[in-house]
Amino acid sequence: MKIGVIGGGAWGTALAQVAARSGDPVLLWAREPEVVASINQTHENSRFLAGIALPRSIRATGALADLAGCDALLVVAPAQHVRAVLAETPVATTPLVLCAKGIEAGTQLLVGEVAQQLYPDAPIAVLSGPTFAHEVAAGQPTAVTLACADAALGAALADRLASPSFRPYASTDVIGAEIGGAVKNVLAIACGVVEGAGLGQNARAALIARGFAEMTRFGLARGARAETLSGLSGLGDLVLTCSSTSSRNFSLGVGLGQGKRAADLLADRLTVAEGAFTAPVLQAAAAEAGVDMPVVDAVCALLDGRDVAAVVGALLARPLRRE
Numbered sequence: 001m002k003i004g005v006i007g008g009g010a011w012g013t014a015l016a017q018v019a020a021r022s023g024d025p026v027l028l029w030a031r032e033p034e035v036v037a038s039i040n041q042t043h044e045n046s047r048f049l050a051g052i053a054l055p056r057s058i059r060a061t062g063a064l065a066d067l068a069g070c071d072a073l074l075v076v077a078p079a080q081h082v083r084a085v086l087a088e089t090p091v092a093t094t095p096l097v098l099c100a101k102g103i104e105a106g107t108q109l110l111v112g113e114v115a116q117q118l119y120p121d122a123p124i125a126v127l128s129g130p131t132f133a134h135e136v137a138a139g140q141p142t143a144v145t146l147a148c149a150d151a152a153l154g155a156a157l158a159d160r161l162a163s164p165s166f167r168p169y170a171s172t173d174v175i176g177a178e179i180g181g182a183v184k185n186v187l188a189i190a191c192g193v194v195e196g197a198g199l200g201q202n203a204r205a206a207l208i209a210r211g212f213a214e215m216t217r218f219g220l221a222r223g224a225r226a227e228t229l230s231g232l233s234g235l236g237d238l239v240l241t242c243s244s245t246s247s248r249n250f251s252l253g254v255g256l257g258q259g260k261r262a263a264d265l266l267a268d269r270l271t272v273a274e275g276a277f278t279a280p281v282l283q284a285a286a287a288e289a290g291v292d293m294p295v296v297d298a299v300c301a302l303l304d305g306r307d308v309a310a311v312v313g314a315l316l317a318r319p320l321r322r323e
């Protein structure tokens with residue numbers, strides 16, 4: 001199975017390396033000419049994944065047309081850019097494995113739904129879980145959810161990507177796998193705020209638990225299965241991203257908690273903090289579905305520039321309720 005990767009950021013590059021562990025050639029499309037040159041000439045992505053030596057079997061291209069002929073495509077562009085990039089990609093019936101974590105602004109579609117809308121005849125899979133790119137690239141043990149409605153194709157993709165340090169778990173719940181990754185990014189911002197504002201470890205644990213309740217309510221309303229939400233792509237990724245400054249979303253929250261402005265924190269960022277884009281879309285989608293998501297609402301208020309103490313105070317002053 002010849003793998004193509006769409007997106008030469010940290011995660012696309014790490015996944016190209018995962019796919020190359022079999023010894024087979026991997027073709028990676030990157031948007032930036034300097035990334036293409038860096039991978040092809042120095043076998044390193046010095047812009048997005050510096051310090052990791054890549055095998056020569058990974059070749060980079062700046063032309064999406066070159067991906068024609070791949071047997072499966074890993075889609076690793078940021079969520080808000082998946083539609084534009086996929087629209088230029090020769091796909092037809094090639095299986096698409098969505099690896100971005102987010103919800104499209106405007107349409108409220110998960111990235112797998114965007115891909116399905118563009119290519120109704122392409123089988124869709126989702127790869128998601130607790131996966132900091134630099135740990136995966138360094139060969140540290142990692143487990144993910146690999147969800148595909150076609151269980152046989154899901155198993156073939158899992159076999160193709162598995163290695164002693166990368167362990168995919170099969171699922172057929174594509175929606176559930178996507179919702180976990182999209183929602184946890186927003187909750188990670190909230191946990192970063194707790195850190196930045198010095199609110200303590202109790203508050204962080206409470207946010208993880210109550211945030212997971214929000215993820216579950218929203219996920220079930222969108223048709224996700226409870227066991228997927230409590231698995232690697234949901235609770236697993238939530239715990240990872242809510243506990244480490246290696247998370248871009250958590251780090252953004254730390255800045256907000258310190259009273260910095262979202263616009264300043266996001267300006268000139270080289271890397272993507274998906275939760276900042278997902279938060280308002282998720283808030284609107286939850287409101288339309290009649291799902292209560294107070295932590296997500298609080299993150300939106302902070303991204304809009306509201307005062308940290310006022311937002312935290314309002315969250316804690318809500319009427320008491322049953323767990």
Ligand SMILES: NC(=O)C1=CN([C@@H]2O[C@H](COP(=O)(O)OP(=O)(O)OC[C@H]3O[C@@H](n4cnc5c(N)ncnc54)[C@H](O)[C@@H]3O)[C@@H](O)[C@H]2O)C=CC1
Binds near residue numbers: 007270
């Ligand atoms: N970095 C990580 O550890 C992980 C990231 N992800 C997800 O993978 C997706 C990609 O993130 P990273 O690889 O980390 O990106 P990154 O933050 O390392 O790099 C930014 C990426 O955005 C791309 N980009 C910027 N503007 C663009 C545009 N207009 N059109 C298309 N692409 C554009 C850049 O080419 C680059 O590939 C995100 O959804 C992220 O949540 C998922 C798991 C782990």
Ligand SMILES: O=C(CO)COP(=O)(O)O
Binds near residue numbers: 130132250272273
């Ligand atoms: O999705 C991730 C880990 O699973 C990466 O998280 P950040 O995008 O917050 O860095």
